[in-house]
Amino acid sequence: MTKMHNKKSKFTPTIISFVCNWSAYNILRKIEFRLPANMHYVRVMCLGRINPSFIFKAFELGVDGVLLLGCPPGECHYNFGNRIAEEHFNIANNVMHLLGVEKERLSLIQVSNKDYLILVRSMKKFINVLKRVGPNPFKIDTSEKVWTP
Amino acid sequence: MTNIDDIIDREGVCLKIAEIDAKFRIKKIDSSPCRVACPAGVNVKAYLGLIALGKFEQALEVVKKTNPFPGICGRICTYPCESECRRSEIDEPIAIRALKRFIADYELKHAKGKKTKPIKRTKREKIAIIGSGPAGLTAANDLIRSGYSVTVFEALPVAGGMMTVGIPAYRLPKEIIQIGIDTIATLGVKIRTNTKITDVDSLLNSGYDAVFIAIGAHKGLKLNIPGEGDYKGLIDCTTFLKKVSFGDRNKPGKIVIVIGGGNSAVDSARTALRLGSDEVHILYRRSRREMPADELEINDAELEGVKIHYLVAPVKILGKDNKVIGLECIKMRLSEPDDSGRRKPVPIEGSEFVIDADIVIPAISQKPDLSFLPRNHDFEISKWDTFEVDPYTFATNKPGFFAGGDAVTGPKTVIDATAAGHRAAKSIDRYLSGKDLKERISEGGFGERELELSFVDTMIEKKKCVQVPKLTLQERRGNFNEVELSLTEEQAIEEAKRCLRCGPCMECVECRPDCDKKLIVLSSTGLTEEDFLIRIHWAPEQFPVTDNSWNGFLCWQRMEIPVVVDPVVCIVKEDFCRGCGRCEEVCEYSAIKMVKGESGVFIANVDQSICRGCGICAAICPSGAMMARHFTDKWISGVIEEKLKQ
Known part of the structure; x- marks a missing residue:
């Protein structure tokens, strides 16, 4: 369904990343929110807050990838948030499989408060993957509709 | 500690949305009372706010949008805005007039190389304006800016109308008026003084497409008492003031009696005092509370030595050898309030007395001087000699002719005339561009909701109104130097900071150029908060910025209110x-x-x-x-x- 883009094209994928307030957001604050081009963040208190509808909402609006940045097991501020986040991630993955969306477009990265390098590396990796996968074919014309989750 | 919701209602300004998103939420509840009170709708709150920030030039720009004469109104306006000011519920109203005067003076001092340029004529039509008073000049200002060619005809040798010949120089120096007129003249308005129009109809035939009659009210009303007109020494107040403003500095007489209680009566009395009269009396038939003149003016007049007699009416003018020697008067009392709530003066039988006088100046009221109209004109004229016009469009019964200002309302204030000039200009523009005149002219959408004092206001430190510096009594004697002086910069900023900023946003539209990142969003009245937030997020393009309906807002920290975020x-x-x-x-x-x-x-x-x-x-x-x-x-x-x- 998708066209494979060659590596030389200047495609920079649009990415929405949902950021946990307690770990990844702290790292973003340290790097002064200097994110890669076309990468946007949405801060939430806990990644468990993000249910699959928000992920699909982002895809609908035409993002090329969604990045979930949460805490590793045992470091959640709320003790159980990462577990819920993983559940949501799995549900979203399954639905994406049914819909025929490449599973590479959605990624969950668990970083602790100090793992600044890990975050940057995995972001780069994610962007490279998306460059290979190509633009999102599922963009809907949203000029008229009003969508509520 | 204050709950955030309470502030949003009254303040609503410049709060980061609960530290979550770096967007500023700005809310406009309603127009402030001062703006609603102003006949011309000058955005008072905006220029007060800008003064408080020290942005004096921008403040003047805000005033000039709706009032081309900030220097004049800053001196002689009757300040309806101050009487509506909500600060008076706490201590004293803001000295709005003094602040307006301050920014006008500031421009005079600091304007360097900033000159107005002539406006390019874009429209074919020519407009004639009869009378160069505030109404005529305002309309000329508006019309020339819309691209018409405008000619103002003035019968007197100087322009400015009643502002020039009716208001003495110690209240309004002639230079200030001249600056206002010059600004309008440099825009390209042709002002022809010494040109009395004798045939109004021929104006339309000689190439003008519309005529605005703003002749003002220059003819004093008669007293209608015996002896009037029999003796020398009876001079109408407009004639008297006109003579003085043209440079006649002769002493009118030893004892001067002014009849009337309006501003022109007080002006005449104070003028006579400056010309060297020994005694000046004002007779007014009601009590001081009903006196229509400005309270401060009355105070100043009494301070300078004018004797004001309340509840006294003239009965007869006494004369000898063709000269006035005195005035027979009668004492009055006030009746019980009638249905309209007014207390009528009733003469007390047998209380007649005589005051000696050399000169009697009736200043009871004025009406338009219609002698320029031909005898068989077909204008509708009311029984007070004013023009009958459509109250919305100011169109007379003859197509192409509009009338406004004192010529329609009878003697009123400069700011009323300015408002009339704006309305007439709009309406003439509509007439010439072929639009329907009857369609109601938009008033700018002012709400009239009552804004109540909230708890935030009760926390405010009480502070008295600034005292406008004045000349001492010795300095005033025998000259026409301006009595009231300008505020200093520090005083002005202090005074402007007293403003409560009713209806949070200042509507100064200062934020628009500053905000490239669209951090400040524009809102109008009537949006609920949630509605508003959704609209910011989802449809910023639905907030078009036009001058009339949507305003950009600037806000500044009101007080250090501790805020609890939920x-x-x-x-x-x-x-x-x-x-x-x-x-x-x-x-x-x-x-x-x-x-x-x-x-x-x-x-x-x-x-x-x-x-x-x-x-x-x-x-x-x-x-x-x-x-x-x-x-x-x-x-x-x-x-x-x-x-x-x-």
Whole structure:
């Protein structure tokens, strides 16, 4: 369904990343929110807050990838948030499989408060993957509709 | 400590949305009382705010949008804005007039190389304006800016109308008027002084497409008492003031009696005193409370030595050898209030007495001088000699002829005439561009909702109004130097800071150029907060910026109010909750309990002291009843959409 883009094209994928307030957001604050081009963040208190509808909402609006940045097991501020986040991630993955969306477009990265390098590396990796996968074919014309989750 | 919701209602300005998103929310509740009170709708709050910030030039720009004569109104306006000012409920109203005068003076001092340029004529039509008073000049100013060719005809040798010949120089120096007129003349308005129009109809035939009659009211009313007109020494107040303003500095007489209680009566009395008269009396038939003249003017007149006799009416002018020697008067008393609430003066029988006088100046009222009209004109004229016009469009019964200002309303104030000039200019523009005149001219959409003092205002430190510096009595004697002086910069800023800023936003539109990142969003009245936030997030393009309907706003820190941001906890919309219990299952803090609601159905209840606001229950909830405060579904999806638009 998708066209494979060659590596030389200047495609920079649009990415929405949902950021946990307690770990990844702290790292973003340290790097002064200097994110890669076309990468946007949405801060939430806990990644468990993000249910699959928000992920699909982002895809609908035409993002090329969604990045979930949460805490590793045992470091959640709320003790159980990462577990819920993983559940949501799995549900979203399954639905994406049914819909025929490449599973590479959605990624969950668990970083602790100090793992600044890990975050940057995995972001780069994610962007490279998306460059290979190509633009999102599922963009809907949203000029008229009003969508509520 | 203050709850954030309370501030949003009154203040609503410049609060970061609960530290979550770096967008400023600006809310406009209604127009401030001062703006509603001003006949010309000058945006008072905006220029006060700009003065408080020290941006004097921008403040003047705001005034000039609706009032081309800031220097003149800053001196002689009757300040309806100050009497409506809500600060008077706390201590004293803001000295708005003094502040306006300050910025006008500031421009005079500091204007360097900033000159107005002539406006390019873009329209074919020519407009004639009869009379160069405030109404005529305002209309000329508006019309030339719309691209018409405008000619102003003035019968007197100087322009300015009643402002020049009716207001003495100690209140309004002639230079200030000349500056206002020059500014308008440099725009390209042709002002022809010494040109009395004798045939109005021929103007339309000689190439003018519309005529605006703003002749003012220059003819003093007669006293209608015996002896009037028999003796020398009776001079009407407009004639008297006109003579003085043309440079006649002769002493009018030893004892001068002015009849009337308006501003022109007080002006005449103070003028006579400056010309060297020994005694000046004012007779007024009601008591001081009913006196229409400005309170401060009356105070000043009494201070300078004018004797004011209340509840006295003239009966007869006494004369000898063809000269006035005195005035027979009668004492009055006030009747009980009639149906309209006014107390009529009633003469007291047998209380007649005589005052000696050399000169009697009646200053009871004025009416338009219609002698320029031909005998067989077909204008509709009221019984007070004023023009009958459509109250909205100012069109007379003859097409192409408009009338406004004192010529329609009878003697009123400069700011009223300015307002009339604006309306007439709009209406003439409509007439010449072939639009329907009857269609109501937009008033600018001012609301009239009562703004009440809130608790925030009661926290304000009480502070008296600034005292406008004045000349001492010795300095005033025998000259026409201006009595009131300008405020200093520090005084002006201090005074402007007293403004309560009714209806949070200042509407100064200063933020528009500053805000490239669209941090400041424009709103109008009538939006609920949630509605407003959604619209920011989802449809910024639906907020078109035009001068009339949407205003950009600048806001500045009002006071250091400690603000409590609501804690991030989950809340339940009880109407939506179906009692499935999934949130109870998922919450590991046991903050959520199922309790029996009013209808007997179990619904979720969040213990806010235990809840830590992760929002996972909101993600789980199938009916959308659970919400994490500040992180609602609407908020998150709004943020996603908005970030993608960047």
